[in-house]
Amino acid sequence: MDNLYLLTEIKAAKTDKIVLENRFKIALVFIGVAIISDSSSEQDDAVASNDQKETLEQIVASISKSVSMVILPLINQLASLDEFPATITE
Numbered sequence: 001m002d003n004l005y006l007l008t009e010i011k012a013a014k015t016d017k018i019v020l021e022n023r024f025k026i027a028l029v030f031i032g033v034a035i036i037s038d039s040s041s042e043q044d045d046a047v048a049s050n051d052q053k054e055t056l057e058q059i060v061a062s063i064s065k066s067v068s069m070v071i072l073p074l075i076n077q078l079a080s081l082d083e084f085p086a087t088i089t090e
Contacts, residue, residue, distance in 0.1 A: 003024070003068055005068050005069045005071075005072070006020065006021065006024050006068070006072065009024075009072040009073070013072075013076075015076075020072060023071075023072060023075050024068075024071055024072055027071045027072075027075060028064050028068070028071070031060075031063065031064055031067060032060045032064065035056075035059060035060050035063060036056065036060070039056055039059070
């Protein structure tokens with residue numbers, strides 16, 4: 001993969017390159033599926049014309065690009081947590 005943030009994490013990490021690439025890909029897939037799912041549930045309510053709306057592919061690409069810088073650091077931090085603090089409230 002040629003994502004700058006992924007390559008930076010690979011250079012700095014002690015974790016295997018293939019593991020990091022797979023974590024990155026899986027996280028992007030989850031994000032893409034969530035966007036598609038949300039879009040399909042809102043599609044019935046859409047009022048804008050096709051000319052004014054971004055395509056679903058453009059939306060997924062834009063959001064994926066935006067979150068790509070935090071995906072691996074977030075996964076690594078979550079993996080390092082032993083348990084959630086008891087003070088978390090809803």
